[in-house]
Amino acid sequence: xxxxxxxxxxxxxxxxxxxxxxxxxxxxxxxxxxxxxxxxxxxxxxxxxxxxxxxxxxxxxxxxxxxxxxxxxxxxxxxxxxxxxxxxxxxxxxxxxxxxxxxxxxx
Numbered sequence: 001x002x003x004x005x006x007x008x009x010x011x012x013x014x015x016x017x018x019x020x021x022x023x024x025x026x027x028x029x030x031x032x033x034x035x036x037x038x039x040x041x042x043x044x045x046x047x048x049x050x051x052x053x054x055x056x057x058x059x060x061x062x063x064x065x066x067x068x069x070x071x072x073x074x075x076x077x078x079x080x081x082x083x084x085x086x087x088x089x090x091x092x093x094x095x096x097x098x099x100x101x102x103x104x105x106x107x
Contacts, residue, residue, distance in 0.1 A: 007036040008046055016055030023047050 011030035015022050024043035031038045 003036060004031075004038040004042065007031050007034060008038055008042045012046055012050065012055060016059075019056075022050040022055065 008027060008031065011027045011034075012022055014030055015026055020026065024047040027043045027046055028038075028040075
C-alpha cells in the first residue's frame with residue numbers, strides 16, 4: 001500500500017473518529033494539512049464508498065461477518081455430506097459388481 005493510499009485511509013478514520021461525514025473536500029483538506037500528495041481520484045472514490053455509511057459501525061462489525069460465514073458453511077457442508085452418502089453407497093455397489101466378473105482394470 002502506497003503512502004497516498006495510507007493517507008486517505010487515515011484521513012477517513014480521522015473523520016469517522018470525529019463523527020464527521022466523509023466527503024472528498026474534507027479528505028483533501030486533511031491530506032493537504034499532512035503534506036501528503038494524493039491523486040484526486042482517491043478523494044471521490046472514498047467519499048462515494050462511505051457515503052451514507054457509518055465507518056465506526058463497519059469497523060465494529062468486521063469480525064462478526066467473518067465468524068458467521070464459516071458456521072453457515074459448516075452447516076451446509078454437513079447437509080451436503082448427508083446427501084452424498086446414498087450416492088457413495090450406490091457407487092460402491094457398482095464397483096463390487098465389476099469385481100464379480102473376475103477381472104480388474106490392471107489385471
